Amino acid sequence: MAGPPKGASGAAGPGLEPARFREVLGHFATGVTVVTGMDERGAFGFSCQAFSALSLDPPLVMMAPSRTSESWPRIEASGRFCVNVLAEHQEVLSRTFATKGTHKFDGVGWRPSPGGCPVLSEVLAWVDCEVEAVHDGGDHLVVVGRVRGLGTEEGASRRPLIFYRGGYGRFEA
Numbered sequence: 001m002a003g004p005p006k007g008a009s010g011a012a013g014p015g016l017e018p019a020r021f022r023e024v025l026g027h028f029a030t031g032v033t034v035v036t037g038m039d040e041r042g043a044f045g046f047s048c049q050a051f052s053a054l055s056l057d058p059p060l061v062m063m064a065p066s067r068t069s070e071s072w073p074r075i076e077a078s079g080r081f082c083v084n085v086l087a088e089h090q091e092v093l094s095r096t097f098a099t100k101g102t103h104k105f106d107g108v109g110w111r112p113s114p115g116g117c118p119v120l121s122e123v124l125a126w127v128d129c130e131v132e133a134v135h136d137g138g139d140h141l142v143v144v145g146r147v148r149g150l151g152t153e154e155g156a157s158r159r160p161l162i163f164y165r166g167g168y169g170r171f172e173a
Contacts, residue, residue, distance in 0.1 A: 029164040036118040047098040059147035082117035114149040
């Protein structure tokens with residue numbers, strides 16, 4: 001049986017310094033989401049770029065919270081989360097939820113999802129989930145969520161907030 005692939009020990013191989021890794025992979029544009037939850041202490045959440053659809057049957061999504069996230073242990077304990085897809089005008093909201101702290105919801109409008117997690121006002125779409133599985137992902141976790149509800153917010157045609165090469169951008173049609 002062959003050993004693990006070169007560099008699989010977790011150590012960076014030649015040419016894989018963390019800054020270079022971040023720079024190169026930063027060329028992959030992503031949407032921006034805020035993952036929210038609710039527990040006995042109230043509403044909480046964090047900004048997350050590492051989100052995608054995973055499966056249509058069954059309906060699954062994946063996200064990757066940092067191991068240092070203050071929100072993840074609360075999501076894990078509650079077993080539920082809601083992914084809010086941000087619109088281009090919500091950069092400040094993304095920056096707010098990217099910080100540590102307990103006052104992220106100050107002045108932020110929201111309503112409960114069918115599962116009780118916050119759906120933020122004026123988002124493009126939301127996906128309400130139950131935690132299905134959690135896997136090791138290095139300095140992050142790979143969380144699989146089973147979709148229990150989802151929707152889009154009606155209104156004027158809005159465009160997504162994009163993260164590209166370390167900064168926010170807008171989608172040009």
